[in-house]
Amino acid sequence: xxxxxxxxxxxxxxxxxxxxxxxxxxxxxxxxxxxxxxxxxxxxxxxxxxxxxxxxxxxxxxxxxxxx
Numbered sequence: 805x806x807x808x809x810x811x812x813x814x815x816x817x818x819x820x821x822x823x824x825x826x827x828x829x830x831x832x833x834x835x836x837x838x839x840x841x842x843x844x845x846x847x848x849x850x851x852x853x854x855x856x857x858x859x860x861x862x863x864x865x866x867x868x869x870x871x872x
Contacts, residue, residue, distance in 0.1 A: 816865065820841065826859040
């Protein structure tokens with residue numbers, strides 16, 4: 805369930821790594837590609853269900869839950 809905070813949690817540049825669950829990966833583009841971007845959000849997710857699939861793993865930044 806999303807929780808809104810008074811201050812930004814994710815703010816700045818992020819480095820992401822694609823996972824096998826990224827739906828737009830072509831067969832010739834395996835998981836593990838590194839992408840850079842920017843995030844600015846005031847919300848987070850708490851009690852994320854175990855086993856939920858994510859398209860990215862966060863290497864630098866905050867993401868949805870600090871990891872994805």
